[in-house]
Structure formats: structure tokens, C-alpha cells
Amino acid sequence: MLINKKLVLLFMFLTAVGICTGGFFEVFMNGEGKQQLIEIMSSFFSAENSQGTFAAFLNSFKTWLILLCLLFFSPVFPPLALLCPVIPLIKGLTMGFSATMLIEAFSVKGTWYIATTMLPQNIIQIPVMCFLAALSFEGAYITSKAFFSRKRRSLNKKALQNYARQYLIIYCAGIILIIASCILEAFLS
Numbered sequence: 001m002l003i004n005k006k007l008v009l010l011f012m013f014l015t016a017v018g019i020c021t022g023g024f025f026e027v028f029m030n031g032e033g034k035q036q037l038i039e040i041m042s043s044f045f046s047a048e049n050s051q052g053t054f055a056a057f058l059n060s061f062k063t064w065l066i067l068l069c070l071l072f073f074s075p076v077f078p079p080l081a082l083l084c085p086v087i088p089l090i091k092g093l094t095m096g097f098s099a100t101m102l103i104e105a106f107s108v109k110g111t112w113y114i115a116t117t118m119l120p121q122n123i124i125q126i127p128v129m130c131f132l133a134a135l136s137f138e139g140a141y142i143t144s145k146a147f148f149s150r151k152r153r154s155l156n157k158k159a160l161q162n163y164a165r166q167y168l169i170i171y172c173a174g175i176i177l178i179i180a181s182c183i184l185e186a187f188l189s
Contacts, residue, residue: 012126015092019099022094025093054186057183057185071084091126128178
């Protein structure tokens with residue numbers, strides 16, 4: 001199974017667009033809500049984090065589990081494939097907003113917080129997420145095409161079985177990488 005590299009790059013581009021958009025959104029945000037967010041962020045970084053490492057891991061992985069389930073089942077239920085480009089975009093939006101908020105709240109120290117609390121796990125999470133989103137999007141296309149094909153059903157069934165085996169192996173590897181990044185995130189937070 002060959003994954004479409006252009007599709008992976010498109011999802012990486014959508015993540016980058018999301019990061020820029022989230023940053024711009026935070027910069028142009030003003031008023032009392034922005035001040036409250038800065039105060040919350042300042043108290044989060046100044047106080048000792050009462051959440052344990054295992055609880056932080058569970059919080060992080062719970063979010064990823066939902067996203068991975070949505071992506072995983074998109075070949076089975078093709079309308080879910082519409083979420084494949086949206087997930088990287090939203091991940092980028094939240095990252096861009098958070099990073100800009102950290103820089104605005106802590107100035108130079110904010111870049112240190114970004115480098116130590118956001119960057120390490122996202123170096124793993126973003127490429128894996130984009131790759132799995134592209135795989136799911138392509139899988140939805142392949143299964144839809146096989147379902148509506150007029151060719152012999154036995155050929156389609158055999159091809160889909162081979163594809164499903166490879167799909168599961170790739171997803172298991174992706175889940176292992178996401179778990180590793182969630183562990184890293186838990187230790188860094």
C-alpha cells in the first residue's frame with residue numbers, strides 16, 4: 001500500500017495554516033476575555049501542577065483516542081472522511097493560539113515554555129496525525145470505490161482484505177507513536 005505523499009503534505013500544510021490562523025486570532029483578540037486567559041495561563045505555569053503524570057497522560061491520550069477512532073473508522077463510514085482535513089487544521093489552530101498566548105503572557109520565557117512543553121510531543125504528533133488522516137481519507141476513497149464498483153465482488157473483497165491488513169498494521173504503529181508522545185507530554189507538563 002502506497003500512501004499518497006501529496007495528501008500527507010496537504011494535511012501538513014493545513015496544520016501550518018491552522019497554526020498561523022490560531023496565532024493571528026490570538027494577536028487580534030482583545031478585551032477582558034484575553035486578560036482572563038493570560039491570568040489563567042500565568043497561574044497554570046506559576047503554581048505547582050497538582051495533576052499527576054498518569055492523570056496528565058490519560059487526559060492527553062483520551063483526546064487522541066477520540067481523534068484516532070474518528071480517523072480509523074472513516075474508511076468504514078466514508079462521511080467521517082470529511083473530518084480528515086479538519087482535524088489537522090484544528091490541531092494547528094489550538095497550537096498556534098496556545099503558543100502565541102504563551103509568548104504574549106511570558107514574552108521571552110514563553111518561548112522556553114513552548115520549546116519545553118509544546119514542541120517535543122508535537123514533533124511526533126503532527127506528522128503521525130497527518131499521515132493517519134491521509135491514510136484514512138485514502139481508505140475511505142478506496143472502500144467507497146470498491147463498494148460502488150461493478151467488477152466482480154470476489155476481487156474487491158480480496159483487495160479490501162489485503163488493504164485492511166496493511167491499514168491495521170499502520171494504525172497500530174501510529175497508535176504506538178501517539179502513546180509515546182502522550183507519555184512525553186505527561187512528563188513535560
